Each structure stands twice: as C-alpha cells, then as structure tokens.
Amino acid sequence: MNTVAICGNPNSGKTTLFNALTGSHQQVGNWPGVTVEKKVGKFKAAEKTISIVDLPGTYSLTANSIDERIARDFIIKENPDAVIVVVDQTNLERNLYLVLEILEMKKKVVLAFNMSDETQRRGISINTENLAKELGVKIVKTSASKKEGLNELKQAIIQTLENGKETQLFSYSEKFMKYLSQTEEILKKHHSDNFVDYGWTALKILEGDTEIKDSVSQETMQDIDKLTASMSQEFKEDPSIIVSEEKYKFISSLSKKYVTRKKVNESWSDKVDKVVTNKWLGIPIFLLVMWLTFTLTFTIGDIFNGMLDEGFVALGEWAGAKLGEGMLSSFIVNGIIGGVGSVVVFLPNIFLLFLFISFLGDVGYMPRAAFVMDKLMTKIGLHGKSFIPMILGFGCSIPAIMSTRTLESKRDRIVTILVNPFMSCAARLPVYTLVAGIFFPQNAGFVIFTLYVLGILISIISALIFKKTLFKNEESVFIMELPPYRLPSIKSILSEAGMRAFMFLKKAGTVIFAAVIVIWLLASLPAGVEYAGEESIIGIFGKIISPIFKPLGFGFWQASVSLFFGFLAKEVVTGTMGTLFGGEEILSQVLPQFFNSVSAYAFLVFTLLYTPCVATIGTIKQEIGAKWALFSVIYSFAAAYVVSFIVFTIGSIIF
Amino acid sequence: MILSECNPGFSGYVKSIMGEGNVKKRLLVMGVTPGSMITVVKKAPFGDPIEITIKNYSLTIRKEEASYITVEKGDEKK
Numbered sequence: 001m002n003t004v005a006i007c008g009n010p011n012s013g014k015t016t017l018f019n020a021l022t023g024s025h026q027q028v029g030n031w032p033g034v035t036v037e038k039k040v041g042k043f044k045a046a047e048k049t050i051s052i053v054d055l056p057g058t059y060s061l062t063a064n065s066i067d068e069r070i071a072r073d074f075i076i077k078e079n080p081d082a083v084i085v086v087v088d089q090t091n092l093e094r095n096l097y098l099v100l101e102i103l104e105m106k107k108k109v110v111l112a113f114n115m116s117d118e119t120q121r122r123g124i125s126i127n128t129e130n131l132a133k134e135l136g137v138k139i140v141k142t143s144a145s146k147k148e149g150l151n152e153l154k155q156a157i158i159q160t161l162e163n164g165k166e167t168q169l170f171s172y173s174e175k176f177m178k179y180l181s182q183t184e185e186i187l188k189k190h191h192s193d194n195f196v197d198y199g200w201t202a203l204k205i206l207e208g209d210t211e212i213k214d215s216v217s218q219e220t221m222q223d224i225d226k227l228t229a230s231m232s233q234e235f236k237e238d239p240s241i242i243v244s245e246e247k248y249k250f251i252s253s254l255s256k257k258y259v260t261r262k263k264v265n266e267s268w269s270d271k272v273d274k275v276v277t278n279k280w281l282g283i284p285i286f287l288l289v290m291w292l293t294f295t296l297t298f299t300i301g302d303i304f305n306g307m308l309d310e311g312f313v314a315l316g317e318w319a320g321a322k323l324g325e326g327m328l329s330s331f332i333v334n335g336i337i338g339g340v341g342s343v344v345v346f347l348p349n350i351f352l353l354f355l356f357i358s359f360l361g362d363v364g365y366m367p368r369a370a371f372v373m374d375k376l377m378t379k380i381g382l383h384g385k386s387f388i389p390m391i392l393g394f395g396c397s398i399p400a401i402m403s404t405r406t407l408e409s410k411r412d413r414i415v416t417i418l419v420n421p422f423m424s425c426a427a428r429l430p431v432y433t434l435v436a437g438i439f440f441p442q443n444a445g446f447v448i449f450t451l452y453v454l455g456i457l458i459s460i461i462s463a464l465i466f467k468k469t470l471f472k473n474e475e476s477v478f479i480m481e482l483p484p485y486r487l488p489s490i491k492s493i494l495s496e497a498g499m500r501a502f503m504f505l506k507k508a509g510t511v512i513f514a515a516v517i518v519i520w521l522l523a524s525l526p527a528g529v530e531y532a533g534e535e536s537i538i539g540i541f542g543k544i545i546s547p548i549f550k551p552l553g554f555g556f557w558q559a560s561v562s563l564f565f566g567f568l569a570k571e572v573v574t575g576t577m578g579t580l581f582g583g584e585e586i587l588s589q590v591l592p593q594f595f596n597s598v599s600a601y602a603f604l605v606f607t608l609l610y611t612p613c614v615a616t617i618g619t620i621k622q623e624i625g626a627k628w629a630l631f632s633v634i635y636s637f638a639a640a641y642v643v644s645f646i647v648f649t650i651g652s653i654i655f
Numbered sequence: 656m657i658l659s660e661c662n663p664g665f666s667g668y669v670k671s672i673m674g675e676g677n678v679k680k681r682l683l684v685m686g687v688t689p690g691s692m693i694t695v696v697k698k699a700p701f702g703d704p705i706e707i708t709i710k711n712y713s714l715t716i717r718k719e720e721a722s723y724i725t726v727e728k729g730d731e732k733k
C-alpha cells in the first residue's frame with residue numbers, strides 16, 4: 001500500500017483535509033499547533049487504498065520544537081511515497097518557503113492550495129496553472145472545510161504516485177549557485193556514492209543542518225568550512241541566512257509573476273481583533289470570556305442535569321422495587337445506578353464545557369489569548385504559548401499536556417506541564433457540582449468559580465516557585481502567527497463537543513464502571529457484613545487511611561476512600577460516594593452528617609489540587625520522563641494538603 | 656530605526672536583521688526578510704509583545720526579537 005504524508009505550515013488546514021479524506025474526527029482548531037503527533041488513516045481513490053499520515057505543522061524543515069521535529073523526521077526518514085503539501089492561499093509567500101524545501105528533497109509532491117473559499121473575499125487571485133508549470137508539480141485548489149476539490153486532489157495523488165516527476169533544484173542567484181555547486185563538488189569528491197541527492201545535501205549543509213552535517217566525514221567538513229568562510233565574506237552573511245534569503249527572493253519573484261492582490265476593506269476579523277486584544281480591554285475581556293464559559297456551563301447544564309438526576313432516581317427506585325432485597329438488587333441499585341449514574345448525570349455540563357472550549361479554539365481566540373498574556377506569563381516563569389495548554393487544561397489535562405510540544409524551550413515546557421493539572425479539568429466538575437450543590441445551594445456557581453480561580457492561583461505560585469528553585473534562566477523566543485478569526489461551523493463544534501461527551505460516556509462505561517464494581521465488592525465483603533459499613537473491607541481500609549485527612553476536616557472513611565479511588569479518574573470521587581451511599585439523591589441527605597460547609601469546601605480544594613489521575617501521570621511520564629511524573633505526584637499531593645489545611649483552619653475560625 | 660522602538664501605525668520595509676544564529680533564522684523563515692513591507696499593528700497590554708504584518712499576514716514577536724530588526728519608513732525597496 002502506498003503511503004502519502006500531509007504536511008504544511010501550521011493552521012493551513014491539514015487536519016481538516018485529512019478528516020475530509022478519511023472520514024476521521026481528529027482535532028481541528030484555528031491556531032498553530034493543534035496537531036502535535038502523527039495520525040494515520042486511509043482513503044480510497046481509483047480502486048486503490050492509500051494510507052495517509054497527518055503531520056504536525058511546520059514552517060520549515062529546520063525543526064525548533066518537538067511537534068516540528070516529528071513532521072521533519074517523518075518526511076526525511078520515513079520516506080513516504082508522496083507528500084501532499086497543504087498551502088494556505090491567503091498566506092502564499094510564507095507557505096511557499098516550506099514548499100520549496102520539500103520540492104528540493106525530490107519528493108513526489110502534490111500541492112493542495114487550500115482556503116480557496118477565502119481568497120476572493122480577501123482580493124487574492126493566483127495563477128495556479130503557470131505557477132504549477134514553473135514549480136513542476138500538480139496544484140489542486142481545495143477548500144477542506146467545505147469539502148471542495150477533494151476528488152481532483154485524489155486524482156492528482158494517484159497520478160503523481162504513478163508517474164510523478166522529481167523537481168529540479170530551483171535557480172537562485174548566480175553568486176549563490178556558484179557556492180552551491182562547489183559544495184556539491186566537494187561532496188562528490190569525498191563521498192562518491194553515499195548520497196542519493198548531492199544538490200539537496202549540499203544545500204542542507206550550507207543551511208547548517210546539524211544532522212546532515214554529522215553524516216559527512218570531518219575531512220569533507222573541513223573543505224566545506226573553507227568554502228563557506230569565503231562565502232560569508234562575499235555575502236557578509238552566514239550561509240544559513242543566505243539560503244533563507246535566496247529562497248524568499250525566489251518566492252517573491254514567483255509572487256510578482258503569479259499573484260495579484262486587490263486592496264480590500266478592513267475585514268470583520270480586524271475589527272473584532274481591535275477590541276479583543278486592546279491594550280486596556282484585552283485582559284478584562286479574557287476574564288469575562290472565562291467567566292461566561294463557566295457560568296453558562298453551570299446554569300444551562302444544571303437544567304439538564306436535574307432532569308437526568310430525576311431519571312436515575314426513578315430508575316433506581318423502579319429497579320429496587322422489581323428486584324427486591326438482596327445482593328443483585330444492591331449491586332444494580334447501589335453499584336451501577338448509584339455509582340455510574342452519579343457520574344453520568346454530569347454529561348450535559350461536560351458537553352457544554354467542551355462546546356465553549358472548542359468554540360474558542362475554532363474561532364481563533366487561543367493565539368490572541370497567548371498574545372495578550374505573554375508578558376504576564378513571562379513574569380511568572382511561563383511563556384505566552386503556555387497559555388493555550390492552560391485553557392485546554394480546563395477540558396482535560398491529557399491533550400493539554402500533549403499540546404506543550406509546541407513550546408521550544410525545555411524549561412518552559414516542563415513548568416507548563418507541571419502546573420497544568422492545577423487547571424481544573426472537566427472530570428473534577430461532577431465532584432464540585434455535587435458537593436457545592438448540597439452545601440452551598442444558594443451560590444453553588446460562585447463557589448465553583450472560586451475553585452477555578454484557586455487552581456489558577458496555585459499554578460501561578462507553583463510556576464514562580466519552580467522558576468526560582470528548579471531551573472536556571474533560559475532564553476526563550478516568542479514568534480507566533482496570529483491567524484484571522486474564522487466563524488466556526490456549528491457542525492464542527494457540535495461534533496467536537498459530541499466526541500468529548502462520547503469519550504466521557506465511554507470512560508463512565510469502562511474505568512468508572514470497573515471502579516464502581518470493585519468498590520461495591522469491597523463494600524459488600526466479607527459476606528454477611530452490613531453494606532458499606534465499617535466492618536466491610538473498604539470500611540476497614542478507609543479507617544486506616546482516614547486519620548491522614550483529619551486535620552483537613554474530612555477525616556471520615558468514606559471521604560478517604562473516595563479520594564483514594566479518585567486517583568483512577570477524578571469522576572470516581574463522586575462515583576465512590578454514590579456507590580457507598582446509594583445515588584446522588586441520597587447523598588444530599590447523608591453528606592451533611594459528615595461535612596459542614598467549611599470542611600466541604602476544604603474537601604473540594606483537596607479534590608482540585610491533589611495528585612492528577614493515572615492517565616495524566618502516564619502522559620507526564622511519556623512527555624518528560626518518570627522523574628518529573630513522580631515529582632508531580634508528590635508535589636500536587638503536598639500542595640493539596642497544605643492548601644486544604646489552611647482553608648479548613650482559617651475557615652473554621654471565621655465561620 | 657529599530658522595530659522595537661516603532662509605534663503602532665508604523666509602516667515601512669525591513670532593512671536588515673541584526674544579530675545571528677537561531678533568532679535571526681527563525682525570523683527569516685517566518686518571512687521577515689530584508690526588503691519586505693512591514694507594519695506595526697498594535698502592542699499587547701503592558702506594551703509587549705507586538706503585532707506586525709509581514710508578507711500580508713499577522714505575526715507576533717516580543718520586543719526582544721523586534722530589537723534585532725532594523726526598518727526604514729517608506730515603500731518597499733531592494
């Protein structure tokens with residue numbers, strides 16, 4: 001089977017195209033750096049099945065960050081049979097830079113000129129026919145989001161796979177070509193048969209590509225160094241800089257020949273942007289946006305939430321009546337309906353939260369937030385780009401942590417990852433809603449909002465601590481594209497939030513379900529014991545660990561085991577209580593016997609801050625290693641303990 | 656003139672990129688090449704970073720990076 005790779009600049013629409021071709025649902029968003037790992041899919045064209053790989057975006061084959069490295073390595077080392085380079089036509093010149101680099105590798109290439117629907121409005125017209133001739137490749141105009149041009153693209157891929165031509169090196173200035181061919185000669189002299197393509201290798205060496213440099217002998221490098229020294233003298237520049245300048249000179253000559261731009265009126269994107277990133281309004285607007293997100297998540301979510309809850313209560317009563325007393329009845333009523341049900345009722349909140357997050361991402365707010373916040377973020381030892389993972393963290397820590405791959409500095413990346421779990425993820429929402437609903441019925445929304453703010457504060461304080469203690473100051477740069485705002489299609493944000501809701505249900509049906517069964521078993525054994533009593537296994541275990549939490553105000557064993565099992569997934573904190581006490585409805589009568597409002601709040605603070613779930617720890621380990629994962633486990637537990645203790649102690653004095 | 660000292664509304668072309676190494680290369684790759692038209696669109700709250708347009712798209716860089724870029728008022732020149 002042939003393999004085709006999709007590459008291109010960040011945010012050019014690669015994943016949208018990948019989804020359209022393969023029918024998958026990979027994440028799309030209007031900011032650079034959405035895709036951070038390669039994704040594989042398949043599509044059919046002319047009776048053939050072709051395997052297709054979506055790659056992270058990159059501006060050039062000289063990688064600066066991990067996601068760019070993944071793209072580069074795939075193109076250079078895995079040698080796909082053909083490459084589709086997705087080009088954002090509204091940003092042609094910069095996109096062509098990567099196109100030239102890839103064409104020079106003598107790959108079989110098809111260019112997908114994307115965003116066709118936007119060019120007209122922006123007064124851009126491109127003579128693709130002649131441009132294609134000059135570059136020696138096929139160009140297909142597409143609009144991935146409108147699914148236009150896909151058939152033509154498929155056809156072009158098939159044709160290119162069958163009889164695509166390799167491109168020649170482009171003609172740069174004479175002065176430059178002279179040095180390039182001399183470099184090539186040196187390579188040929190020393191390595192008569194090592195390289196498939198001497199021209200490209202020579203170009204990469206002049207560009208200073210360390211990996212390619214390492215692949216030639218020292219002798220060769222000595223000769224080349226002599227040559228580049230005289231080259232630098234003639235140009236008064238580094239060879240690596242000269243290469244880029246030559247490329248852009250060539251691109252501007254192409255653009256002069258084949259592109260015309262009409263002046264257009266200020267677009268709505270510019271108008272919106274003036275307000276959103278305004279010097280004075282920028283930060284207040286950000287706060288308003290976040291506040292609206294949470295308020296709407298709760299007020300709207302609450303309506304559906306109550307309905308689902310009533311449904312589960314009725315279901316529980318009905319099942320209880322049908323099944324009578326006994327083990328089976330207890331298992332179904334307490335275990336499944338009580339445990340899993342108490343988590344599933346929060347589906348509407350989760351759906352809404354992801355709806356807002358994906359709207360913000362699709363409309364193009366993320367890079368603006370990074371722009372507005374960069375200065376503050378730098379002050380606390382993070383980076384403007386750290387802001388995107390932080391917002392994503394309100395949804396789920398795992399993709400948020402993955403998305404730090406776009407950060408170039410290792411220090412920025414580690415700190416961003418370590419503080420990320422303090423951004424309160426959607427899985428903690430059920431716990432807050434449940435407990436706040438019982439103890440602060442008048443202002444549950446406000447109480448929950450304070451938890452989010454507290455999470456942000458703790459992550460800021462932690463970042464400051466890490467900056468001072470763990471790391472030396474490391475230079476970092478902030479160079480980021482600001483794509484135009486785009487009105488997201490309702491379908492795409494609904495489908496993304498729907499995917500998330502589905503994943504939540506899947507989790508409820510697997511991890512949470514399994515946890516609930518274990519908890520139910522532990523609460524029912526040894527045989528003959530009172531269900532979920534102190535003599536049950538879980539009761540005995542809970543009694544052992546509960547003294548740890550006594551100073552925090554919730555030293556009863558049910559709370560301890562809930563937190564213990566919450567390590568599997570934070571929703572399980574609610575699930576455990578639901579299983580032990582029997583459903584959300586009963587919880588509201590039972591919990592006040594154990595908590596007062598201060599200790600209930602301390603419990604929420606602990607839930608917010610303590611050790612991230614297993615899956616998150618796994619992701620941290622995968623991204624920055626076991627040592628940091630362990631550090632995160634210990635640090636967050638300690639932070640949770642200290643802060644809850646302070647909250648409980650001071651709260652008890654005041655209230 | 657140095658770009659980091661230009662105010663929003665400035666419009667001109669890039670004269671040269673000073674310094675060397677990584678930052679310079681990054682700026683070039685992003686299209687900040689000598690001779691290109693450049694405008695300063697706005698500054699973020701607290702005055703840093705700044706937003707510029709170059710090669711017909713919006714790019715944000717910190718003042719630190721902008722201090723490597725020298726610019727000249729006027730139309731595109733070579």
Ligand SMILES: Nc1nc2c(ncn2[C@@H]2O[C@H](COP(=O)(O)OP(=O)(O)OP(=O)(O)O)[C@@H](O)[C@H]2O)c(=O)[nH]1
Nearest residue numbers: 010011012013014015016029033034035057143144
């Ligand atoms: N108007 C228009 N928008 C598009 C088109 N294709 C993609 N988009 C939008 O462009 C944005 C970026 O799309 P993605 O598919 O996430 O881009 P990507 O190239 O995968 O980006 P990275 O993964 O960050 O490298 C999204 O907001 C898409 O909805 C198109 O043909 N026309």
Ligand SMILES: [Mg+2]
Nearest residue numbers: 014015034035
């Ligand atoms: Mg993508």
